[in-house]
Amino acid sequence: MNSPAPLPTTPESAPDYHIHALTGAATGSTRDLSGPLSAEITAAFAASPDGEIAVRSVDVNIPLLEKNDILAERNRGYFLGRGLTALNLVSSPGAGKTTLLERTLDEFGRQHRCAVLVGDLETDNDGQRLSRPHAPVAQITTGTVCHLDAGMIARAAQSIDLDGVRILFIENVGNLVCPASFDLGEQVRVVLLSTTEGEDKPLKYPPIFKSANLVLLTKVDVADVLGFKRDVAVENIRRIAPQAQIIQLSARTGEGMAEWYAFLQARAGRR
Amino acid sequence: MHEVGIMQSALDAIRQQAVNHGATHVSRIVLRIGTLAGVDQEALRFAYEALTPGSLADGAVLEIETVPARAYCASCRAEFGASRGFIFECPQCHAFSGEIRAGRELGIARLEFP
Numbered sequence: 001m002n003s004p005a006p007l008p009t010t011p012e013s014a015p016d017y018h019i020h021a022l023t024g025a026a027t028g029s030t031r032d033l034s035g036p037l038s039a040e041i042t043a044a045f046a047a048s049p050d051g052e053i054a055v056r057s058v059d060v061n062i063p064l065l066e067k068n069d070i071l072a073e074r075n076r077g078y079f080l081g082r083g084l085t086a087l088n089l090v091s092s093p094g095a096g097k098t099t100l101l102e103r104t105l106d107e108f109g110r111q112h113r114c115a116v117l118v119g120d121l122e123t124d125n126d127g128q129r130l131s132r133p134h135a136p137v138a139q140i141t142t143g144t145v146c147h148l149d150a151g152m153i154a155r156a157a158q159s160i161d162l163d164g165v166r167i168l169f170i171e172n173v174g175n176l177v178c179p180a181s182f183d184l185g186e187q188v189r190v191v192l193l194s195t196t197e198g199e200d201k202p203l204k205y206p207p208i209f210k211s212a213n214l215v216l217l218t219k220v221d222v223a224d225v226l227g228f229k230r231d232v233a234v235e236n237i238r239r240i241a242p243q244a245q246i247i248q249l250s251a252r253t254g255e256g257m258a259e260w261y262a263f264l265q266a267r268a269g270r271r
Numbered sequence: 272m273h274e275v276g277i278m279q280s281a282l283d284a285i286r287q288q289a290v291n292h293g294a295t296h297v298s299r300i301v302l303r304i305g306t307l308a309g310v311d312q313e314a315l316r317f318a319y320e321a322l323t324p325g326s327l328a329d330g331a332v333l334e335i336e337t338v339p340a341r342a343y344c345a346s347c348r349a350e351f352g353a354s355r356g357f358i359f360e361c362p363q364c365h366a367f368s369g370e371i372r373a374g375r376e377l378g379i380a381r382l383e384f385p
Contacts, residue, residue, distance in 0.1 A: 056384045057299075058292060062284050063378040064302075066276035181273065181309055206357030207309070239358050243369025 068182055071150035075185025078157070079168065085267040086168040088184050090208060091192035092201075093174030096218040098126045100192070100251045100260075101169055105135045108261045112268045113164045117156045118171040119148040126171065136160035147178040150185055166268040176201070180208040188267065191244075193237070194218045195228040202236045209237060212244040214263065221250035274311060278318035281379055282326060289327055292384055297331050299383035305338040306354075307374035312337075340374030 065073075079086045089097050098118070105114055109132065118126045119140040127139030138156045140148060153170060162168070170186060172179045191212040193201055196219060202209040209215065215237050223230055230248060237246055247263065249256025285297055304310050312335055319333050340353040344361035350372050353359040359368040 055298065056292065056294075058288065058382050058384065060284075060288055060379050060382055062288075064277055064280050064284070066273050066280050068273070068276070210357050239360075239367050241369060242359075242367040 068150050071154060072183035072185040075150055075153055075157070076187070077185075078154075079185060079187070082162055082165070084162065084165050084168050085188065086170060086184070086186040087188045087190050087267075088170045088172060088179075088186035089190045089192065090172045090176070090179045091174060091194070091218075092176050092197060095174070095192040095194040095197065096251060097171050097174070097192055098129055100216070100218065100249075101130055101171060103251045103254075103257065104169075104260070104264075105130065105132050107257070108167075108264055109135050112166045112264070114167045114169060115160055115162060115165045116169045116171060117148075117153060117160075119152070119173045121145070121173065130171075136162070136165070142173060146173060146175050147182050148172050148184060149182050153184045167264055176205040176208050180211055188213045190214045190216060191241075192216045192218050193233065195220055195223040195226055195230070195233075199229050199233040200236060202233075202240045206240045209240040209244070212241050215241060215244045215246045216260070217246065217248040219250060219252075220248045220255060221253045274314040275318040275322070277310060277377070278315060278322050282322060282328060284379060285382060286327060288379075288382055289384065294384035295327060296385060297328050297382055298385045299332045299334065299381075300328060300379065301334045301336060301381040303336045303338060303376050303378055303380040305374035305376040306340045307371065308377040310377060336380060338373055338376045341372045342368040343370040343372045344368050345370065 075086075089101075091097055101116060105116070108114070113134070115136040116130050117138050117140060118130060119142055120126055121142055121144065124139040124141065127137050130137045138160045140152050140156050142148065142152070148170065157168070170184055189212050191208055191214075193215060195217070198204075202215075217230065217233060217237075220230065222228075234246055234248075237244065245263070247256055247259045249260055251257065281300070281302065285300065289295065289297055302315075304312065304315075315335070316333065323329055323331065340359075341350050342353040342359035342361075343350050344364065344366060345368070346366055347361055347363045349361075349363065351359075351362050353368075353371075353374070359371070360366070361368060
């Protein structure tokens with residue numbers, strides 16, 4: 001191993017980090033050095049007149065992004081550049097994401113151009129259900145992967161014609177756990193909670209609700225039949241996600257859909 | 272679940288820092304991780320053991336500084352520690368807060384080069 005060059009005490013230009021030299025605790029040690037650093041330590045001893053080794057301790061403060069975060073930031077810039085708003089819809093399987101989007105494409109989608117990227121482990125059933133002449137749709141089948149990631153979204157977004165699209169819906173794989181950790185580059189994260197689930201779902205799966213901008217309480221038309229307490233569910237959402245807007249709706253009866261469209265309208269107008 | 276990817280990014284950044292400081296090895300790595308960063312420290316240490324042999328961080332000490340979660344209460348205009356899971360309840364007025372002031376940190380705080 002090469003012996004290190006004489007250590008600079010201060011670098012030429014160090015605007016965003018600080019260096020302070022420390023004296024090592026190795027002075028006077030009689031133990032033989034071993035391991036990957038031994039040659040460097042021995043060389044540093046040899047170069048040191050008083051037998052003390054200067055360790056350079058550098059405050060670097062580097063944020064760490066893993067690959068998905070980098071791709072997500074790239075997607076966000078791409079969506080912004082195209083002037084479209086991307087919404088990431090997450091929920092348990094069967095909470096009503098696809099039914100909500102079907103009706104949304106038939107009503108809101110006729111006034112504002114929308115597109116959908118839909119993820120499932122297998123089949124293009126949801127993609128087929130959502131196909132409309134006026135709305136580009138791409139199905140992502142993930143195989144065994146339990147969530148969509150930013151790389152899948154980047155590829156799927158390239159596969160459809162986004163010209164004129166104002167709202168891009170991303171229907172995530174039905175899963176209340178893993179999608180919480182994967183930023184797709186969306187501007188709005190929408191979490192759906194259906195009345196066929198328990199009122200305490202937000203308390204049991206807090207990370208996904210914590211990350212929500214909007215929570216949709218779906219299938220409210222059957223809440224009474226199921227004995228689902230809407231006020232308790234809303235209170236639980238507020239405890240975990242006070243930052244989130246809450247809309248109660250039913251894609252079957254149309255209750256609350258106007259409020260959902262107003263939410264979309266406010267974002268479709270933004271450029 | 273993505274701790275290996277995070278550790279890989281850390282080693283890439285450390286390699287760059289080592290080049291900048293004329294070092295061929297790093298002897299101590301101090302990471303700063305918030306309790307809300309979604310990173311499991313055990314899994315991160317496991318990834319570290321798996322990825323560092325033969326790298327410039329071979330044999331380096333990995334130290335993890337934990338940053339406790341803090342939230343802000345808009346009505347009390349005060350920060351408070353949010354150590355009890357995901358419900359951020361102001362200890363003064365008991366309002367729920369969605370404004371996270373600390374706890375999402377994920378980064379390299381300090382490096383030591385021999």
